[in-house]
Amino acid sequence: MIRYIIIIKRDSGVLLFDKKLSSEFPDIKSDLLSGMLVALRNFTKELEIGELSTFFTFDQKVSVAVTPNLVVVIILDKADSEVEWQRRALLVGDAFEKAFNLKEWKFDLGVFNSFHETLSTLLTGFQWKKCSSLVNLETPSLDGFLIYNKNSTQYYEYFSDNRYNAEELIKKAEGFSENEVLFTQADKSFIYLKIDSMQGGILVLDSRIPQDKMQRYSKTFNFLVQFAGKIYTFQENLKEPAKKLFSENEVENVLHNQGKPLINILETNSQPFQLIESIRRFKLRQIINFKT
């Protein structure tokens, strides 16, 4: 969670704007702040525009981002993803530079008060937004899954009950350095996936299911996360050959759902995960193609 944000003029080190964003965060005394600013000024002299850096204090971590005229400092909890927040700090810096003509600034700090509202809007945009509706999870061995996109800060969550905290799961997924991690806790297996720096997901299964079944679930989920927002087209000339490999019902179902993003298919079908598995198998055989 973001606790504090400070915006400093890069050339002079003058504090332009600061805001406490958490009531639990202690007030920073002015002498501590000015000491910190001096330290930051020396520290950031070496940084290039767009460059990022992070250092740790006892309880928090401090992320620093440099824009052409500014240094943006954000204080976060240790568990927060600094990579993600550094990216956001750059967005805050860019918004500040766009809002004010810093080259002609006449040392009046009052002009920056209007940035409080801009910052609120930006921070709301950074919050995770749940976008999913109800999905019928067709098998008891599948506890549910979650797909997230950091670019849009949206997530789609489909669990059979509300025992999981989506933001905690995302934070955990982002904390792993590997792209795929299997983590077993009691009778649940968690598969944490990162497709790229922006997209990921978490699949929760009954850990007692056979290994081969788990592998198939994992492949299908990986596919779903990768193509969540994409649409496919069915190669009509391969409809008859497809019936040699798949049931008529499967072929018709995959054909019927062409042109819809996978995430929508998930929400509008009675056996969605099974259908996504069929779509994955059709794609392997190039019976369907995804639009790039």
Place this chain on the structure above:
Amino acid sequence: MSKTLTLLGAFLRHPRIFMTLIQTLKSTRLYMNAIVAEYFKPLLEGALSEAQAVSLPELIQQKSIKNIALLDELVGLLQKTNFIQRRGERIWLKKPIPADIVAQTEQKLNRLVIEAFKTFAITLRKTVEDRLKGIPVSEFDAGELRIQWDIALRGDFYRFQRNHAFEFIKFKDLLKKSAETANILDYGCGSGDGTKQIYHYVKAANAEFNLEACDVSEGLIEIAQEDEALGLPIKFFSLKNQKPKSNYYDFIFISQVLHWHENPTELLAELKSYLKPNGILFGVQSTISKRIYQIDLFIRLLGGGGFPPLATMESWFTANNLLLTYDSTFYSFKCTKKG
């Protein structure tokens, strides 16, 4: 005479398998004949007598045909099947070709052939035209060919051949005798159905084994490891990225692969280098004969080199100091790398 005796021997040893073989071969002949006849039907419209005959040079010009040898071969096939008559450079219909000749023929075919090859029909119509025009073949698994090969290779047509090859070397007995873990390679595994067949066969023998499989087609390998054999302890790899290990395998299995390679002698040298001393190379490889001419034509149209005559096949093995044992009825073969 000796060929007849060989066939008789095969019939007496495996009567049911032999009958299946005969039926499938007959069906493949009928099917390819129908596909070729269907291509020529519109070209010979109205040419019901010699007086109305179509001139081949005119046909060549009109259809921009570049591969004259193939045209001659296809015309020859239709003459043999009594669809057309030819005098010099003129051809005409001996009997009308039904508009739905392929569909009609499909009704009469053996289940194995329909299962494996029916989906190729659309591709073949276009392929005949492309090859006649001299348009080069596409990749082995390009476009719709990927699913067509996937269907064919998983069907009983090929399963039956593979199973016979296992029995031909008494695979189970050899595995049971083996004191160490047997390293097995399925070379040219396609979409993995044959590899699964090997896996289940070897598992039933209660042998310790390590099974690997490779192919040049990355698309088919993807189907194998991401779907067909997902969850089975088989290591798949693409020959475009990786070569099999040298002096490592106790058994290498190849099914109908040699005729797809530009230089089968070189391929066999490579395969031999992957075998341990006393390792066995075995599998299925058809050799050309009248009874499988139409399958050979099918393979050549799709870009394969065509089945070799038996003497040519033997020469590939001899050049690599490998003594070939061959079953010319079921096309199973084996050889051992001398220790």
